[in-house]
Structure formats: structure tokens, C-alpha cells
Amino acid sequence: MATLKQVAAHAEVSVQTVSNALNAPHRLRADTLARVNRSIELLNYRPNRNARSLRTSAVELIGYCVPNWPNRTHLVMDQFLHALCAAAERTARHILLFTAEPGVDGMPTYDDLHARRLVDGFVLSQTETRDPRHGWLKNQEIPFVSFGRVWKETTQPGPWVDVDxxxxxxxxxxxxxxxxxxxxxxxxxxxxxxxxxxxxxxxxxxxxxxxxxxxxxxxxxxxxxxxxxxxxxxxxxxxxxxxxxxxxxxxxxxxxxxxxxxxxxxxxxxxxxxxxxxxxxxxxxxxxxxxxxxxPMDLIAEELIAILTGGSGGAPAERLLQPELxxxxxxxxx
Amino acid sequence: MATLKQVAAHAEVSVQTVSNALNAPHRLRADTLARVNRSIELLNYRPNRNARSLRTSAVELIGYCVPNWPNRTHLVMDQFLHALCAAAERTARHILLFTAEPGVDGMPTYDDLHARRLVDGFVLSQTETRDPRHGWLKNQEIPFVSFGRVWKETTQPGPWVDVDxxxxxxxxxxxxxxxxxxxxxxxxxxxxxxxxxxxxxxxxxxxxxxxxxxxxxxxxxxxxxxxxxxxxxxxxxxxxxxxxxxxxxxxxxxxxxxxxxxxxxxxxxxxxxxxxxxxxxxxxxxxxxxxxxxxPMDLIAEELIAILTGGSGGAPAERLLQPELxxxxxxxxx
Incomplete structure (x- = not known):
């Protein structure tokens, strides 16, 4: 499949000009437009046109609460977020980032995001002992998956991915x-x-x-x-x-x-x-x-998204991944 | 304005039960439901009901591309993202996180997110010399603001917030x-x-x-x-x-x-x-x-969101903020 860049090279115009030909053709001179359109046809370039309608519920968004632990360092958070976004995007989903109060005070935020259909599910992190989110989300029948186990509990309160x-x-x-x-x-x-x-x-x-x-x-x-x-x-x-x-x-x-x-x-x-x-x-x-x-951030993200979007038949999914030395x-x- | 927690305390039930009364009343016993509803009335608690329709274009999402510079450390990125989300939320907006190729190869991603109305504007970071995004977004008339100036250019190609x-x-x-x-x-x-x-x-x-x-x-x-x-x-x-x-x-x-x-x-x-x-x-x-x-992350985020959502009358907005020793x-x- 041809890229925008290849079309631009073929038509000997800038990528911007190709985009204008697609989105704002009136901005281009007639001969330039004709040249770009010919390249688009010859290279069989297909912009994602059928998605260009109003936002629909078919576009799923996954909520992730941005961590805010004042006394901890998040030295690899950018790696995690990049991997999580990329994994979501491979399934045509996106990550909606939000803030929430810790503990039970944050639950109305989760509730509200879901009730307004802004998100279709959640990836949790910063799991804590007696974390109130799991039970709440389960009762509301809202899909979720946790990055990290909840410690000091005999059974895990929901599906999770963690590193061993x-x-x-x-x-x-x-x-x-x-x-x-x-x-x-x-x-x-x-x-x-x-x-x-x-x-x-x-x-x-x-x-x-x-x-x-x-x-x-x-x-x-x-x-x-x-x-x-x-x-x-x-x-x-x-x-x-x-x-x-x-x-x-x-x-x-x-x-x-x-x-x-x-x-x-x-x-x-x-x-x-x-x-x-x-x-x-x-x-x-x-x-x-x-x-x-x-x-293994890419694998962690891949598993999180797979569990979250794969339905919830049978026992909760659990994935204990190995760290790499x-x-x-x-x-x-x- | 009463909170969910206050309603729960008043009705002597859990926060979860109040949420059920609002979202899944059939789950509650009739007397519990009646008690919670009376507390809701007495305390004048207002859940965000009118927003509980299908996702609409009134809910604005702001796109932010998660940085991925392999050779740089992002030691304060979690602080920035937390501040950005919080500032967006204060205007009833949210942050949609995404990944994109660097440079001009990433432009179709920005274009697509906007064309599908998944986002209504962008906050840029990782600005580079001759960054292609500013001109592109400007031509498409897509709102954007940049965290960080574009160096080695005589005039800045769009509105920005930066630290001096x-x-x-x-x-x-x-x-x-x-x-x-x-x-x-x-x-x-x-x-x-x-x-x-x-x-x-x-x-x-x-x-x-x-x-x-x-x-x-x-x-x-x-x-x-x-x-x-x-x-x-x-x-x-x-x-x-x-x-x-x-x-x-x-x-x-x-x-x-x-x-x-x-x-x-x-x-x-x-x-x-x-x-x-x-x-x-x-x-x-x-x-x-x-x-x-x-x-000053909170201030940076506040200014970014204000510029992005404040319309674009007159000269591009520029905010040079002072770091704190x-x-x-x-x-x-x-």
C-alpha cells in the first residue's frame, strides 16, 4: 500500500500538497491538483476515507489514569505509555489519559468516564492493597485489566499482567x-x-x-x-x-x-x-x-490490550511475564 | 455541591451502593434504594446526568503524541502529563494519547485523528528545527499549541508555551x-x-x-x-x-x-x-x-490548554514562563 510520502515523491510535490489535494483541493492550482490525483490513482493510494465520519462508538477508547505518586520516581513511564498506545492502536483503539483521586474518592471519575461513554474500559496501574477499583469496576461490569498484582490478597480481584x-x-x-x-x-x-x-x-x-x-x-x-x-x-x-x-x-x-x-x-x-x-x-x-x-514493555502492553479487548469468558486472565537481564x-x- | 461520598455517609451505605442507585437501581433492595434517593435529594447531589448520552462532539479531546526519543531521558514526563490532563479536565476536556512517526512521516496520523474527529486539537512537544507539524496543522486549520519553541528559526511557526x-x-x-x-x-x-x-x-x-x-x-x-x-x-x-x-x-x-x-x-x-x-x-x-x-508544570499546562481552547484571534500566543530555583x-x- 502506497504512503502519502510516496505519492508526494511521485507527483514531485510536498506531502503537504498531497494532503491539500485530499482535504482542501480548492487551495491547489488546477494542474497541480490533476498531477497529484493522477499519482494517487497510479499508486493506488487509499486515504482512510470511510472513517471520516462523525466520531462513533465503534472507535473504542481505553482509559488510563496517569500516576501521581509524589514520592516515587517513574523512570520508565514514558516507555510504558508509548508501548500501551502503540498496542491499543494496533487494534484501532486509543488511550484516553485522565487524572483521578487515589482510592475510593477516585471512583466517581471512573464511573463518569464510562457512563458518558468516553471510554469503553480501563487499564489500571498503581494497584494497592485493598484497591477499591477492581470490585467497583467488576460490579459495574466495566471491562478492566490491571498492570501489576494487588499484594497481600489471597486471590487477585481481576485480570492482570505483571512482571515476575x-x-x-x-x-x-x-x-x-x-x-x-x-x-x-x-x-x-x-x-x-x-x-x-x-x-x-x-x-x-x-x-x-x-x-x-x-x-x-x-x-x-x-x-x-x-x-x-x-x-x-x-x-x-x-x-x-x-x-x-x-x-x-x-x-x-x-x-x-x-x-x-x-x-x-x-x-x-x-x-x-x-x-x-x-x-x-x-x-x-x-x-x-x-x-x-x-x-518487557511491548509484551506487557500487548497482553494488557489483548485481555481487555478479548472478552471475559471463564477464569480471569493472568499473565506473569519474565524480566530480561x-x-x-x-x-x-x- | 455534595459529593458521592457525602451522600454515601448520609445514607449510611457504601459509595458503590450510591453509584448503583444511580446507574443500576435494580441491583438494590427497594428500601436501600429509597434511603439513598432520599439522601440524594436532601443533599441536592447532582450527578452529571445530562452528559450521559452517547459520546458527542461537545466532549473535546486533545491529542498529545507520547514522546519516544530513544536516547533521551524523560525524567519529568509523568509530572507534565499529570498537569496536562488536570488542566484539560478543568475545562471538561480530556487528553487522547497517541504515537506517531517522527517528522513528516507522522503527519498522516495527525491528519487521520483530526479527520475522524477523534481529537479537536493538538498539544505538540519534542519540537524540532524545521518541524513539519506546525505548517501542516496551520494549513489544515487544526488548532494546536506547542510546548517548547522551535529553535533556529526567526519567527515561531505557531503559538507556544516554553520555559525560559x-x-x-x-x-x-x-x-x-x-x-x-x-x-x-x-x-x-x-x-x-x-x-x-x-x-x-x-x-x-x-x-x-x-x-x-x-x-x-x-x-x-x-x-x-x-x-x-x-x-x-x-x-x-x-x-x-x-x-x-x-x-x-x-x-x-x-x-x-x-x-x-x-x-x-x-x-x-x-x-x-x-x-x-x-x-x-x-x-x-x-x-x-x-x-x-x-x-512550573501546572502553569505550563494551564497556559497550553488556555491557548489551545481560547480561539486564535490576532497574533499567535506566546508564553515564556520562568523556572523556579x-x-x-x-x-x-x-
Missing amino acids: GAAGSALAVRHLYDTGRRRIAFVGWPKSSGLGEDRLGGWRTECKRLGLPTTSLAVRCREDSIEEGARVTGELLDAGREVDGIVALSDILALGALRELTRRGLRPGPDVGVTGFDDSPLAEVVSPGLTSFRQ VIRGSSVPG | GAAGSALAVRHLYDTGRRRIAFVGWPKSSGLGEDRLGGWRTECKRLGLPTTSLAVRCREDSIEEGARVTGELLDAGREVDGIVALSDILALGALRELTRRGLRPGPDVGVTGFDDSPLAEVVSPGLTSFRQ VIRGSSVPG
């Missing part, structure tokens, strides 16, 4: 083991984080499986900051734990670990192998580069 | 001067960046105004990375330029400067004052905290 953090931690341990590390620490979040406990569990299980020690090797930061990552790394080193590997729960914490190691004259990579999580832009801009786990200098023995 | 980077740099110089610095360097981007040259100009002008030296004090990084920020900071120090202040063009470069100073036993803040740009999440997570410039430890003499 426990498997990521286990893979990090295995990778550090394979590069010769035998005392691998875990630098994590406070206990209140379900996601943090999931990743901690993966580290512990894999260490035990490989016969590696875990006692006193898991430490918790008070918050997700470079400072805290550096502080607990210092504690580990001061305590004489002879750590030669660090699995950090986030790129931010891993950056703190790198900083503290460097400050003490230890070389991240050759002396202590370090891994992070999320493969944020930070992982590439530090030196040595940070080995990290990439969330991206190896950089911070874990290479050198 | 030159004023930010000047303010950074002034702030460092006020904290006693007299040899203030500028760590910037390659010459090809219009934004970079704008901020460089602000640094130079203010230094001259204050009688401070500029010769050999402006250095350029090859790319926006911590590594490059550290490298050129090292060059400045090695060259014996006796630098006591550094205005870095981005938080990423500033982080590199902090790292190199610390590595050499210099204290960021007391020994060398450092400032960044954009007040990204990074500025708060490092230690000492990074003094940086915050883009956020002072942290990296610039405090101690």
Missing part, C-alpha cells in the same frame, strides 16, 4: 553466581512493600538452591534513594560480611551501592557485582553501566 | 554569585542543541553583567550522561581553572559533576556550588541534594 520480580531476583543471583560471586547480598525496600517482599523471596530461594549463605545478607532501606542504597551498602561492608555481590531492588538503590563501593576504592564489577531493577535511563548513564532487569559493567568480573 | 532556560541559567549564576562563587563554569550540551545554546547564553550574559570571567569556563559534553558530566568536570579541574561554581545544563550532567568533585575529595556545596536543570527525581535522591530548576545542599556554602 521473584524470578528476576533469582536470575540476578544466578548471574552473579555464574560470574564467581559466593556471598550475594540483597538491598531492599521496607517490609510494607509487597513488590519488595516478592523480589526478596526470589533472592532467598535462589541463594538456598545454590547453597549460598543468606544470614544477615538481606538489608532494608528506609526509602528508595541513592543515599539509602549507599548507607546500607556501607553497613554491609562495615559488618565484615565479605559481600562480593549485591542484588538491589531498584536502579536507584543500585546507584547508591555503586557510589559507596567506589568511595571505598572497590571496583563495581571486578570486586563486587551489582544488579538493579527496571533498566531505567540511569542504568545506561552511569559508569560502569548498571546491569539491570528490563520490563541486561548485562553491563557493574556485574562483569573484568 | 536563559533566565534559568542567569538565575543559577546569580544564586552561585550570592553564595560567594566567583569562577562559575558552564557544563553544557553539543552546539547542535538550540535549547543548550539558549541556556549557555543566559550563563554568559549574567557572568558578564556581574563582572565574572567566562573565558575557557564553558565546556560541552558529547551527550547527556553522568559519565560525560564527570569527564568535563575533571577537565575543568585539571586545567587549573579554579572553578568554584558549576551551572550544569541538566540534572544528569550535574550528577556527573557531583560525582567527580566527591571523587577528588571536594565537597559539593562548601567547595564548589553545583546547579542542575529540571528538578528531576534524581535531584532529591542524591546527597547532597541537587539545587535545580523546576519547570529549588535550593538544596549542592549549592549551599555550608
Whole structure:
């Protein structure tokens, strides 16, 4: 199928002129218009004409609430949104972005968007323990899918797609083991984080499986900051734990670990192998580069849209995807 | 005006039950329904009923193309999107997010979204030199406004809102001067960046105004990375330029400067004052905290929506907003 650009090249006019020929032919000189139309015919170019009617309910919009966690960094949100839009567009749908109050106070917004038929379903993120949205949407029979599980509940309250953090931690341990590390620490979040406990569990299980020690090797930061990552790394080193590997729960914490190691004259990579999580832009801009786990954003988005638009027959759909290890200098023995 | 929550409290039912009373009354027991309806009446609660018809062209959607620059970090994009949605919602509009090819190849997407009346106008960002979108949209008489100027052009091709980077740099110089610095360097981007040259100009002008030296004090990084920020900071120090202040063009470069100073036993803040740009999440997570410039996101969003929806009488609207200096430890003499 010919593109607008090919038509323009063929007719030896600008792309703008081709668009004018289609949308505002009166703006063109008669001979130019004739030339463009001939190229359109010869190349069999088909503008999306039959869609040029009034907006119809056939055009489905999917609602996504733009996250607003003041105390968290969203270092990969642009990647997620780009992937989500692209996946929706492959099914001729689009993403409607909106804001809502957190918790139950936000429900009237979801309700209103759906009642006015502005959206036909929702992709949820920022799921929280006892998240009120799932039950509400289910009762209203509004289609939804959640990016991320709801932690600390025995059954998930609806269909979801998530990345297997426990498997990521286990893979990090295995990778550090394979590069010769035998005392691998875990630098994590406070206990209140379900996601943090999931990743901690993966580290512990894999260490035990490989016969590696875990006692006193898991430490918790008070918050997700470079400072805290550096502080607990210092504690580990001061305590004489002879750590030669660090699995950090986030790129931010891993950056703190790198900083503290460097400050003490230890070389991240050759002396202590370090891994992070999320493969944020930070992982590439530090030196040595940070080995990290990439969330498979395109696949996540693809699954979210497939579940949302695929009807809801049978049990709720659940997709636990594997993160991809991206190896950089911070874990290479050198 | 009463909220759904107040109605629920008054009727002593859940918010969900009030919503059911409005949207699915058959789900409720008759006495519950009666109680909720009485509370609705007593509190004069008004659900947005008249909008509950089919989607109409009265509901305006504003298109925004989600950025996808593989080699750039979008550390504040979630803040921008949240502000943009909130501003649109205050005028009863919503944001439709989409993806498009860069440059002229993306124009059919803009054209199609508008022709199908999915959107009524566009907010542009990622403006580039000779950006094809402005002329196209203008010719099609499609409303648009640009977040960011188009650099290296004598006149701007349409209405825009931007943050005054030159004023930010000047303010950074002034702030460092006020904290006693007299040899203030500028760590910037390659010459090809219009934004970079704008901020460089602000640094130079203010230094001259204050009688401070500029010769050999402006250095350029090859790319926006911590590594490059550290490298050129090292060059400045090695060259014996006796630098006591550094205005870095981005938080990423500033982080590199902090790292190199610390590595050499210099204290960021007391020994060398450092400032960044954009007040990204990074500025708060490092230690000492990074003094940086915050883009006034709420105001930017407010102005973008006001220009876009305010009609286009007379000269194109232009709004140059001032960044806000956020002072942290990296610039405090101690």
C-alpha cells in the first residue's frame, strides 16, 4: 500500500500538497491538483476515507489514569505509555489519559468516564492493597485489566499482567553466581512493600538452591534513594560480611551501592557485582553501566490490550511475564 | 455541591451502593434504594446526568503524541502529563494519547485523528528545527499549541508555551554569585542543541553583567550522561581553572559533576556550588541534594490548554514562563 510520502515523491510535490489535494483541493492550482490525483490513482493510494465520519462508538477508547505518586520516581513511564498506545492502536483503539483521586474518592471519575461513554474500559496501574477499583469496576461490569498484582490478597480481584520480580531476583543471583560471586547480598525496600517482599523471596530461594549463605545478607532501606542504597551498602561492608555481590531492588538503590563501593576504592564489577531493577535511563548513564532487569514493555502492553479487548469468558486472565537481564559493567568480573 | 461520598455517609451505605442507585437501581433492595434517593435529594447531589448520552462532539479531546526519543531521558514526563490532563479536565476536556512517526512521516496520523474527529486539537512537544507539524496543522486549520519553541528559526511557526532556560541559567549564576562563587563554569550540551545554546547564553550574559570571567569556563559534553558530566568536570579541574561554581545544563550532567568533585575529595556545596536543570527525581535522591530548576508544570499546562481552547484571534500566543530555583545542599556554602 502506497504512503502519502510516496505519492508526494511521485507527483514531485510536498506531502503537504498531497494532503491539500485530499482535504482542501480548492487551495491547489488546477494542474497541480490533476498531477497529484493522477499519482494517487497510479499508486493506488487509499486515504482512510470511510472513517471520516462523525466520531462513533465503534472507535473504542481505553482509559488510563496517569500516576501521581509524589514520592516515587517513574523512570520508565514514558516507555510504558508509548508501548500501551502503540498496542491499543494496533487494534484501532486509543488511550484516553485522565487524572483521578487515589482510592475510593477516585471512583466517581471512573464511573463518569464510562457512563458518558468516553471510554469503553480501563487499564489500571498503581494497584494497592485493598484497591477499591477492581470490585467497583467488576460490579459495574466495566471491562478492566490491571498492570501489576494487588499484594497481600489471597486471590487477585481481576485480570492482570505483571512482571515476575521473584524470578528476576533469582536470575540476578544466578548471574552473579555464574560470574564467581559466593556471598550475594540483597538491598531492599521496607517490609510494607509487597513488590519488595516478592523480589526478596526470589533472592532467598535462589541463594538456598545454590547453597549460598543468606544470614544477615538481606538489608532494608528506609526509602528508595541513592543515599539509602549507599548507607546500607556501607553497613554491609562495615559488618565484615565479605559481600562480593549485591542484588538491589531498584536502579536507584543500585546507584547508591555503586557510589559507596567506589568511595571505598572497590571496583563495581571486578570486586563486587551489582544488579538493579527496571533498566531505567540511569542504568545506561552511569559508569560502569548498571546491569539491570528490563520490563518487557511491548509484551506487557500487548497482553494488557489483548485481555481487555478479548472478552471475559471463564477464569480471569493472568499473565506473569519474565524480566530480561541486561548485562553491563557493574556485574562483569573484568 | 455534595459529593458521592457525602451522600454515601448520609445514607449510611457504601459509595458503590450510591453509584448503583444511580446507574443500576435494580441491583438494590427497594428500601436501600429509597434511603439513598432520599439522601440524594436532601443533599441536592447532582450527578452529571445530562452528559450521559452517547459520546458527542461537545466532549473535546486533545491529542498529545507520547514522546519516544530513544536516547533521551524523560525524567519529568509523568509530572507534565499529570498537569496536562488536570488542566484539560478543568475545562471538561480530556487528553487522547497517541504515537506517531517522527517528522513528516507522522503527519498522516495527525491528519487521520483530526479527520475522524477523534481529537479537536493538538498539544505538540519534542519540537524540532524545521518541524513539519506546525505548517501542516496551520494549513489544515487544526488548532494546536506547542510546548517548547522551535529553535533556529526567526519567527515561531505557531503559538507556544516554553520555559525560559536563559533566565534559568542567569538565575543559577546569580544564586552561585550570592553564595560567594566567583569562577562559575558552564557544563553544557553539543552546539547542535538550540535549547543548550539558549541556556549557555543566559550563563554568559549574567557572568558578564556581574563582572565574572567566562573565558575557557564553558565546556560541552558529547551527550547527556553522568559519565560525560564527570569527564568535563575533571577537565575543568585539571586545567587549573579554579572553578568554584558549576551551572550544569541538566540534572544528569550535574550528577556527573557531583560525582567527580566527591571523587577528588571536594565537597559539593562548601567547595564548589553545583546547579542542575529540571528538578528531576534524581535531584532529591542524591546527597547532597541537587539545587535545580523546576519547570512550573501546572502553569505550563494551564497556559497550553488556555491557548489551545481560547480561539486564535490576532497574533499567535506566546508564553515564556520562568523556572523556579529549588535550593538544596549542592549549592549551599555550608
